Amino acid sequence: MSSDTSAHSQSQGIAPSKPPFWRNPRVHALFYQVVLLIGVFVFFGYIFHNTVVNLENQGITTGFGFLDQEAGFGIIQSLIAYTPASTYARTFAVGLLNTVLVSVVGIFLATIVGLIVGLARLSKNWLISRLAAVYIETFRNIPLLLQILFWYFAVLQALPSPRQSFSLGEVAFLNIRGIYLPEPVFESGFGVVFAAIALAVVIVAALAKWAHRRRMQTGQSFHTVWTSLAVLIALPGLAFAVMGAPLGWSLPSLQGFNFTGGITVIPELAALVIALTIYTASSIAEIVRSGILSVSHGQTEAASSLGLSTGKITRLVVLPQAMRVVIPPLTSQYLNLMKNSSLATAIGYPDLVNVFAGTTLNQTGQAVVIIAMTMSVYLTISLLISFFMNWYNRRSAFVEQ
Amino acid sequence: MHEFEKHPDLPPPTSQMGVVGWLRKNLFSSIPNSIMTVIALYLLYLTIPAMVEWALINADWVGSSREACSSDGACWVFIYARINQFLYGFYPVEEQWRVNLGAAIFVVSLLLLVIRGVPGKAWIGGFTLLIFPVIAFFLFSGGIFGLEKISTSNWGGLMLTLILSTVGIVAALPFGILLALGRRSDMPIVRALCVSYIELWRGVPLITVLFMASVMLPLFLPSGVNFDKLLRALVGIALFQSAYVAEVVRGGLQAIAKGQSEAAASLGLNYRKTMALIVLPQALKVVIPGLVVTFIELFKDTTLVSIISLFDLLGIVQSALTDPSWLGFAIEGYVFAGLLYWVFCFGMSRYSMHLERRFETGHKGS
Numbered sequence: 187m188s189s190d191t192s193a194h195s196q197s198q199g200i201a202p203s204k205p206p207f208w209r210n211p212r213v214h215a216l217f218y219q220v221v222l223l224i225g226v227f228v229f230f231g232y233i234f235h236n237t238v239v240n241l242e243n244q245g246i247t248t249g250f251g252f253l254d255q256e257a258g259f260g261i262i263q264s265l266i267a268y269t270p271a272s273t274y275a276r277t278f279a280v281g282l283l284n285t286v287l288v289s290v291v292g293i294f295l296a297t298i299v300g301l302i303v304g305l306a307r308l309s310k311n312w313l314i315s316r317l318a319a320v321y322i323e324t325f326r327n328i329p330l331l332l333q334i335l336f337w338y339f340a341v342l343q344a345l346p347s348p349r350q351s352f353s354l355g356e357v358a359f360l361n362i363r364g365i366y367l368p369e370p371v372f373e374s375g376f377g378v379v380f381a382a383i384a385l386a387v388v389i390v391a392a393l394a395k396w397a398h399r400r401r402m403q404t405g406q407s408f409h410t411v412w413t414s415l416a417v418l419i420a421l422p423g424l425a426f427a428v429m430g431a432p433l434g435w436s437l438p439s440l441q442g443f444n445f446t447g448g449i450t451v452i453p454e455l456a457a458l459v460i461a462l463t464i465y466t467a468s469s470i471a472e473i474v475r476s477g478i479l480s481v482s483h484g485q486t487e488a489a490s491s492l493g494l495s496t497g498k499i500t501r502l503v504v505l506p507q508a509m510r511v512v513i514p515p516l517t518s519q520y521l522n523l524m525k526n527s528s529l530a531t532a533i534g535y536p537d538l539v540n541v542f543a544g545t546t547l548n549q550t551g552q553a554v555v556i557i558a559m560t561m562s563v564y565l566t567i568s569l570l571i572s573f574f575m576n577w578y579n580r581r582s583a584f585v586e587q
Numbered sequence: 588m589h590e591f592e593k594h595p596d597l598p599p600p601t602s603q604m605g606v607v608g609w610l611r612k613n614l615f616s617s618i619p620n621s622i623m624t625v626i627a628l629y630l631l632y633l634t635i636p637a638m639v640e641w642a643l644i645n646a647d648w649v650g651s652s653r654e655a656c657s658s659d660g661a662c663w664v665f666i667y668a669r670i671n672q673f674l675y676g677f678y679p680v681e682e683q684w685r686v687n688l689g690a691a692i693f694v695v696s697l698l699l700l701v702i703r704g705v706p707g708k709a710w711i712g713g714f715t716l717l718i719f720p721v722i723a724f725f726l727f728s729g730g731i732f733g734l735e736k737i738s739t740s741n742w743g744g745l746m747l748t749l750i751l752s753t754v755g756i757v758a759a760l761p762f763g764i765l766l767a768l769g770r771r772s773d774m775p776i777v778r779a780l781c782v783s784y785i786e787l788w789r790g791v792p793l794i795t796v797l798f799m800a801s802v803m804l805p806l807f808l809p810s811g812v813n814f815d816k817l818l819r820a821l822v823g824i825a826l827f828q829s830a831y832v833a834e835v836v837r838g839g840l841q842a843i844a845k846g847q848s849e850a851a852a853s854l855g856l857n858y859r860k861t862m863a864l865i866v867l868p869q870a871l872k873v874v875i876p877g878l879v880v881t882f883i884e885l886f887k888d889t890t891l892v893s894i895i896s897l898f899d900l901l902g903i904v905q906s907a908l909t910d911p912s913w914l915g916f917a918i919e920g921y922v923f924a925g926l927l928y929w930v931f932c933f934g935m936s937r938y939s940m941h942l943e944r945r946f947e948t949g950h951k952g953s
Binding site for chain 1: 614624628773775776790792794795802805883888908925932
């Protein structure tokens, strides 16, 4: 098209008149960008100058030096060894790990609940689909912070004291101090079971690869799912039996006024996970629903006219196509959950924002460094996950003819 | 010859029509379905009557102190006693007509905007976006025209929630549009700056932005300049929200066919005119439903300001729950606040869906 017109004007022998340089769009673009860049530099320079002056007036020397100082405060839940004598760098690590813990557990549970509710929403059963709709519309339209506070203050803080705990078959207990669960204790010889599990996973991966290649070459299918399941259960089970069941349980038991033994899930963590799961699941359910609805009915019909069974239609035709629609919004929900876990600070769960941007900031006054570090942690995780997802998206994108 | 006579059609079998037919089709079509129906009905039987009993039948409705709450149902007396605070915060009672007047003007102009067929929508829109905020600011804070000055630290409750969310979106809109245009610009430096801005704010949680606004903003300004906590929170919200608005607007810009701007260019319009007269009017119409969704998110997110101790609706309910003379009514408080939030959010999301259907003109993108 453009080459046509230029050829045309050339054949007429009329060269287009050159605009004066101040009307040249490229000069304009350069001018605007230079002005913008200068503006941005001046703005940041001004802010930087003010900050330095203000910090000087307050007598705060900014920098990373404070990270080596002793923190001097306790944290109610820590995945790594931590005492009040640890450094501020350590509080950063503890907070980060607690954020990661809540995010991973939340993402896992929200995906499961969201998938179930999303499928229920599509159910042919009128009652089930209505109930799923009520769930989605209720929890999606109430602020997450309110839900977190509700679970923490109205539900978990209203539980009885340790002496009157609710018990589940005398192995798990629920009271105002948290949830007490039995803890597995690995005795000597359990390493063999772990090895068996690892071996089973390797075998299953090889099996899947082999089955896929065979199907591509010969068209014959193989019961990968059932065989894998059998391998995954049988191999570790066999090892477990041979080694003489090397697994014990540490049960929580009431000693005086509190429970000892077992795993304790503090109520802050429980409230946060419950609220994040319920809230995010309502969005995930909608994503799952729209993903499945986006696969046109003709696909299902074509598959069944080729003689595929219902299960195979879902697994081989509908789901792979639905996944393409589901993955991008699902990623952003995962990122939202990770970012929303920072609301932990409202109920005192020791996540990154609470222990680092909260307590540590108040004790040291290092506002600039601490807020910048906290923000960059979230930013880094967000960017990493979106890069990974973009890569996955490109890989699984529909190849159009 | 025998004449064949047409019999009248038989009615469909009773199992296929009416209530029985509906039940068979929708609730008991197969054995697993029937089992699920029965389980669901049983769960409903367990929860619904208990909830109705707690919230309505056994509830206490009248009274003025916690002694009125003697039954084991909900104590709505608590809400009733506190309702003024929940709606207006610590705004003096005799001055609350100012808030009501502002709200009334806002509701009327919104209604005029929403109802179809009202002439002069551009003017009404301009009034709501540009003039009304100024009027509302002077009306609420006072200090001129003989109105008593009321500090923003007295603003609270539902009033503050609405102010935060509307001011947040109105302030974010123009900036968000500029960012969206910048992100689609041909100039590499402009594009890079806009992309970094958008990704930076979208990558961090709002709570860290609010912390930043309340702790770091005073450091950024020349010493001696100090402004209000509410304004700091608003700056944080507007910066944060503009990135989200930008992404929504970008979606709208992408949906406008390239032919539109090419046609504008061939008519000799420059970039500014092409955008202002051709592309943006179409793009903004497409993104209105998306903007409403963004607004709902912001409306829910304003609850976070209670963490930096501003008393929005949730903040003030939360503080009322710790009042020693009303301890133990947390569920009532949260249910009330939740219901208010739900009504707003659900209403707006329905409206956004309605708009989406109405704007469906069938030539999206190309």
